[in-house]
Amino acid sequence: MQPIDLTGHISKRFNKELEELRNSVLTMGGLVETQLNSAIAAIVSGDSELGLAVARDDYKVNNLEVEIDEECSRVLATRAPAASDLRLIVAIIKTITDLERVGDEAEKIGFLASKLAAMDRPSDSYRELRSLGNHVLQMLKDAMDAFARLDTEAAYSVVREDELVDGEYEAITRQCVTFMMEDVRSIKRVMNVTWAARALERIGDHCKNICEYVIYMVEGRDVRHTDIADHDAAREE
Amino acid sequence: MRDARRKFVLGIALLLAGGAIIGWLYGRPFIGLATAAIVALAWQVRQLLVFERALRTGDFEELRYSRGIWAQIYAEYNYQRYRGQKYRRRYKRLLKEVRNSTKALPDGAVLLNADFEILTCNPASDELAGFRGRQDRGQRVDNIVRDPAFTEYLRSRQFDRAVEIRSPLYDGQWLNLRIVPYGADQYLLLIRDITERIRLSKMRREFVANASHELRSPLTVISGYVDALSTDPETPETWKKPVVAMQEQAERMKTIISELLELSRLESATTDPGRERIDVCALLTSARKIYADRQDVAKIEIECVSPAILLGRASEIESVIANLLSNAVRHTPPSGRITLSWRAGPEGGLLAVEDTGEGIDPELIPRLTERFFRVNRGRSRADGGIGLGLAIVKHALGRHGAELEIESQVGKGSSFTCRFPVDRLVGAELVPLRAAGAQDADKA
Known part of the structure; x- marks a missing residue:
C-alpha cells in the first residue's frame, strides 16, 4: 500500500488544493469539537444561555460543510484524481457529512440543556451524562487527530472505543427507566436526559465512522460493517 | 605550496x-x-x-x-x-x-514555517497541547490544536496579542498561545499554562458576586426600617436628620451592590451578547428623558447622523449610554452643553457623549475604567457617583467588540467615544463617516 503523500504531484497547485481541503476539514472538526464541548458544559452546569448559543451557532458548521463539499466536487471535476488522492477526496466527502451530523447532535444537546436548565436538577448534576459526554468528546478529538496524522493505529482504537460508549449509554437508559418508575413526575425531565444520552451515543457512532474513513484513506480497505477483531488478527499476521 | x-x-x-x-x-x-x-x-x-x-x-x-x-x-x-x-x-x-535548554523550558515552544507548518517542537509542547515532535513535522499547527479561536488568530495574523483556549488534552486546563514572528517568515509558537490565573480570576468574580448577593438581603431589612422611621410622625425631631442621612446611605449601598452584580455578570458572561437590532437614536432619546424635568442639569442635545442599526444586547448598550450620560451630567455645570451623537460608516459606528464640563487630568484618563476609581473622591461621594460606571461601560463594550476612547481637556470638556466594529452594524453604508463629519461642520 502506498502511503499517502500529498507532496508527490507534478502540479504544485494540486498539492496545495488537497492540503487546503484537508486543513479545512480539520478546521470544521475543531469547530464541532468546541460546539460539543460547550453543549456538554451547558448540560452539566445548567447554563441555558450557553446551550442556546450552541444551538444558534450550528449554522457555522453547516456552512463549512457546504463549502468543503463544493470544493471537493470542483477538485474531482478539474483534476480527476486517482488512487490515494481519490481515496482522500472520497474520505473527506464522507467525513464532513458525519461531522455535520455531530454538529446537529451537539445543537440538539444544547437545546435540551436549555430545557433541562429550567427544571429541577438532580443532586449529582448529571454525572453520568458528563462522563459519557467526556468519553465521546475524547473520541471525537482522537478521531480528528487520527485524521490529521493519518494514524490508523489511533483510528482502530477509536473504533474499539465505541463499544464502551454503547455500554455506557445502555447503563444510562436503564437508570433513566428506573427513575421514571420510581417517580412519575420526573418523566418529563428524565426523557430529556435520555434524549441527550442518545445524541451522545450517536456522536460516538459518527466518530467511529470517521475513523473507518481514515483507515480506508490510508490503507485502502473498507472496514465498515465488519468485526474489528478480525482486522486486528489480520494485521498481526 | x-x-x-x-x-x-x-x-x-x-x-x-x-x-x-x-x-x-x-x-x-x-x-x-x-x-x-x-x-x-x-x-x-x-x-x-x-x-x-x-x-x-x-x-x-x-x-x-x-x-x-x-x-x-x-x-x-x-x-x-x-x-x-x-x-x-x-x-x-x-x-x-x-x-537541552528548550527541553528544560516549562513553556511549550513550536517552530513554524511561513505556512504555519510545524518544523520542530519541545517536549513541553507535547505535555501541554499534544504536539508530537517527529510525527507532526510538516503538519499545519492548527490541524493539531483545532480550537476555532486559535485558527481565527492565525488567519488574522495579528500577533501582537495572545489567545487563550481550553487545553485540548485536559478538562479544565487553560492555555495561552502566542505567536512570535522572527527571521524571514518564521514563527515561534509559545504555549503557557494559565489554568491557575483563570481559576483565580474566576474565584474573585464568584466572591464578588456572592458577597454582593449576601449583602443585599440584610440591607433590604435595614433600609425597610429606615424608610418606615422616616415617614413615622412619632420619630423625635432630633432623629429626623440622622434618619434621612441613613436612608440616603442605604440607597447608595444598594446602588453599589446592584452595580457590582451587574459588573460581575458582564465579566463572567462567556456567550456572545447576541444580535438584537438596536435603534441607537431611540435609546439616546429615552436616556435624555430621565433628565427632562431637572432644572439643574446642562442642556442635552442629540445628533443622529446615521440611521444605522446596531446589533447587540439592548440592555447592555442602554446601560452604557445611561452611565456615560450620568457622568457627563455630574461633571458639567447647568450652563454647559452635553451632546449625544450616533454616526456610522464603512469604518464602524461611533457613539459619542461630549460635554463642556470640567474635563479630566490627562494623567488620570488611563485609570478611569478601574473599579472604584474616582477623579475627585471628596465630591463624587456627595453627588452619587460610586466609580463603577465606566468599568461597566468598558466590559459591556468589550463584549460587543467595541472600544472606548476618552479625550479631555481640563476646563473645556470631555468626550467619550464608543467605537463599534462594522460587522455589528446594519445599514451603515448609507452615510459614510467622512460625509457625516462634513455635515457636522456645516451645522457648526
Missing part, C-alpha cells in the same frame, strides 16, 4: 628535457621524450594510487614522510579535515545546549 608547485613543474620539465637530450644524443629525440613522459606518468599514477589508498584506509604513514606535491596535498587535506571536525564538534555542542 607555491614552492612545491614550482619544484614539481620544474622536475617534470627537467625530466622531459633530459629524456629529449639523451634521445637526441642517440639521434632519436622524440623516442627519448616519449620514454621520459611515460616514466613521469607512471610515477604520478603510482603516487595517485598511494594517495587514494591512504584516503580509503585512513592510513597516511606512507605519505607522511614523503616529499613533493603529494605530501603537500596530503598536508592540506589533513588540515582542512581537522578544522572541519573542530567546527562540527563546536556546533554540535552548541546545538545540544540549545536543544
Whole structure:
C-alpha cells in the first residue's frame, strides 16, 4: 500500500488544493469539537444561555460543510484524481457529512440543556451524562487527530472505543427507566436526559465512522460493517 | 605550496628535457621524450594510487614522510579535515545546549514555517497541547490544536496579542498561545499554562458576586426600617436628620451592590451578547428623558447622523449610554452643553457623549475604567457617583467588540467615544463617516 503523500504531484497547485481541503476539514472538526464541548458544559452546569448559543451557532458548521463539499466536487471535476488522492477526496466527502451530523447532535444537546436548565436538577448534576459526554468528546478529538496524522493505529482504537460508549449509554437508559418508575413526575425531565444520552451515543457512532474513513484513506480497505477483531488478527499476521 | 608547485613543474620539465637530450644524443629525440613522459606518468599514477589508498584506509604513514606535491596535498587535506571536525564538534555542542535548554523550558515552544507548518517542537509542547515532535513535522499547527479561536488568530495574523483556549488534552486546563514572528517568515509558537490565573480570576468574580448577593438581603431589612422611621410622625425631631442621612446611605449601598452584580455578570458572561437590532437614536432619546424635568442639569442635545442599526444586547448598550450620560451630567455645570451623537460608516459606528464640563487630568484618563476609581473622591461621594460606571461601560463594550476612547481637556470638556466594529452594524453604508463629519461642520 502506498502511503499517502500529498507532496508527490507534478502540479504544485494540486498539492496545495488537497492540503487546503484537508486543513479545512480539520478546521470544521475543531469547530464541532468546541460546539460539543460547550453543549456538554451547558448540560452539566445548567447554563441555558450557553446551550442556546450552541444551538444558534450550528449554522457555522453547516456552512463549512457546504463549502468543503463544493470544493471537493470542483477538485474531482478539474483534476480527476486517482488512487490515494481519490481515496482522500472520497474520505473527506464522507467525513464532513458525519461531522455535520455531530454538529446537529451537539445543537440538539444544547437545546435540551436549555430545557433541562429550567427544571429541577438532580443532586449529582448529571454525572453520568458528563462522563459519557467526556468519553465521546475524547473520541471525537482522537478521531480528528487520527485524521490529521493519518494514524490508523489511533483510528482502530477509536473504533474499539465505541463499544464502551454503547455500554455506557445502555447503563444510562436503564437508570433513566428506573427513575421514571420510581417517580412519575420526573418523566418529563428524565426523557430529556435520555434524549441527550442518545445524541451522545450517536456522536460516538459518527466518530467511529470517521475513523473507518481514515483507515480506508490510508490503507485502502473498507472496514465498515465488519468485526474489528478480525482486522486486528489480520494485521498481526 | 607555491614552492612545491614550482619544484614539481620544474622536475617534470627537467625530466622531459633530459629524456629529449639523451634521445637526441642517440639521434632519436622524440623516442627519448616519449620514454621520459611515460616514466613521469607512471610515477604520478603510482603516487595517485598511494594517495587514494591512504584516503580509503585512513592510513597516511606512507605519505607522511614523503616529499613533493603529494605530501603537500596530503598536508592540506589533513588540515582542512581537522578544522572541519573542530567546527562540527563546536556546533554540535552548541546545538545540544540549545536543544537541552528548550527541553528544560516549562513553556511549550513550536517552530513554524511561513505556512504555519510545524518544523520542530519541545517536549513541553507535547505535555501541554499534544504536539508530537517527529510525527507532526510538516503538519499545519492548527490541524493539531483545532480550537476555532486559535485558527481565527492565525488567519488574522495579528500577533501582537495572545489567545487563550481550553487545553485540548485536559478538562479544565487553560492555555495561552502566542505567536512570535522572527527571521524571514518564521514563527515561534509559545504555549503557557494559565489554568491557575483563570481559576483565580474566576474565584474573585464568584466572591464578588456572592458577597454582593449576601449583602443585599440584610440591607433590604435595614433600609425597610429606615424608610418606615422616616415617614413615622412619632420619630423625635432630633432623629429626623440622622434618619434621612441613613436612608440616603442605604440607597447608595444598594446602588453599589446592584452595580457590582451587574459588573460581575458582564465579566463572567462567556456567550456572545447576541444580535438584537438596536435603534441607537431611540435609546439616546429615552436616556435624555430621565433628565427632562431637572432644572439643574446642562442642556442635552442629540445628533443622529446615521440611521444605522446596531446589533447587540439592548440592555447592555442602554446601560452604557445611561452611565456615560450620568457622568457627563455630574461633571458639567447647568450652563454647559452635553451632546449625544450616533454616526456610522464603512469604518464602524461611533457613539459619542461630549460635554463642556470640567474635563479630566490627562494623567488620570488611563485609570478611569478601574473599579472604584474616582477623579475627585471628596465630591463624587456627595453627588452619587460610586466609580463603577465606566468599568461597566468598558466590559459591556468589550463584549460587543467595541472600544472606548476618552479625550479631555481640563476646563473645556470631555468626550467619550464608543467605537463599534462594522460587522455589528446594519445599514451603515448609507452615510459614510467622512460625509457625516462634513455635515457636522456645516451645522457648526
